Structures are given as structure tokens and as C-alpha cells.
Amino acid sequence: MTTPQAIVFDLDGVLVDSEPVWEEVRRGYVADMGGTWRPDTQDRLMGMSTDEWADYLAGDLIGGDVTSDQVAYEVVDRMSRRYAVEVPIMPGAVEAVRRMADFRPLGLASSSPRALIDLVLGRLGIAGLFRTTVSTEEVDLGKPAPDGYLAAAARLEVPAGECVAIEDSSNGLRSAHAAGMRVVAVPHPRYPPAADAAALATLKIKSLDELTPDVLTGLEGRA
Structure with a gap:
């Protein structure tokens, strides 16, 4: 890898x-x-x-x-x-997106409808940092099926196995893993993933403040 x-x-x-x-x-x-x-x-x-x-x-x-x-x-x-x-932003979210956009091309694979994806990214001022965004409205099956992540990889023109997904939920972790991506889990404190789903993550971090280029570079060689 x-x-x-x-x-x-x-x-x-x-x-x-x-x-x-x-x-x-x-x-x-x-x-x-x-x-x-x-x-x-x-x-x-x-x-x-x-x-x-x-x-x-x-x-x-x-x-x-x-x-x-x-x-x-x-x-x-x-x-x-x-x-x-009000858009309830996760701590460090905007900063993490800006930091990662300077490192690698960004995509987004969301279960939200297209209208809400565009509204939220626009309100946060980060819409232009994503090369592609995919709503599960636009694919055959939602998470835990891999369709959304596979579509995002295809639009980025990067093989899914060379992408890393940033996820929190059980179904999201299962979806990205099924797509063949390495997954960084950022569990939500109120809605933690099931143990079997969490075990699919290549790496677990406590917050987006920990998501850095060095951390992703350290995933080399890890499945």
C-alpha cells in the first residue's frame, strides 16, 4: 500500500x-x-x-x-x-479540510441529499476545496454498500485502493472498507461505531485536529 x-x-x-x-x-x-x-x-x-x-x-x-x-x-x-x-460544525473540521486540500485531492461521499451537501459546504466556505462530492441519491445503494465511495474515487480518477476515507459511523466504515479504501475512523462520542465496524479502520483518531499529512503518510504499507 x-x-x-x-x-x-x-x-x-x-x-x-x-x-x-x-x-x-x-x-x-x-x-x-x-x-x-x-x-x-x-x-x-x-x-x-x-x-x-x-x-x-x-x-x-x-x-x-x-x-x-x-x-x-x-x-x-x-x-x-x-x-x-446554524450549521453545527465538528471541532477542527474546516481547518482539517483546508490542511488536507493542500496535501491531496479531496472528495466527499455523503448520505445527505445533494441540496444539503451544497448548502452546508457553501455555508462553511469550503465547497471549492473538494474536487468532487457524491450524494448517495446519485448511486444505486447507500452505505454500508460501497457505491458512494467507489463513485467518488472514479470521479477523482484515483483507484479506490489508493484513497483514504475519513469516517465515523458503522455503516460508513463498512462502506469505505468495502470499496477497498483505507479508513481513518473519527468516532462520534454520541454515536460510536459498533466494534466489528471499528475494527475495519486502518487508524483511529480522537478528533480532526489529529488528521495531518504526516498521519496519512504514515499509513503507507498499512492495509
């Missing part, structure tokens, strides 16, 4: 502390629609594409006449209105 030639970031839980917001918004929406939020719902939703989580909310948690398209539109609208007020 050589030194990584490209870096692919996840968005939710890595650059933006959005998982608590997603949980609050979707949980509130399910309650407003008369549905029932289950104990394992948040873990199941993390990494799903928009179509996948909208189908799950509509069919498994809400039922009735609500459609998946309606669920997706209304939940994303609620998220957009929250982000218009």
Missing part, C-alpha cells in the same frame, strides 16, 4: 455534527405523523440514502397514506431550515 493519493471525507458526523439534528428532526417528524420511533431506528438510519430512509420512515414507522416522496421532501425541508439558522 502506498501513501494515499486522495482523501474522501464523509460529511455527517465527521465535518458536521448533524447526527443529533437528523435524529431530532426525523424523530419529531415521525411523532407529528403519528408514527412510532423504535430503539434501533437511529442506528439503522445512519448511512442510508434519502430513498432508503424515506421508505423506512414511511413504511415501517408511520404507515397510512404517507408516501416516501412526501417524507423525503418534508424532512429535508426541515433540515434545510435548521441549517439556514
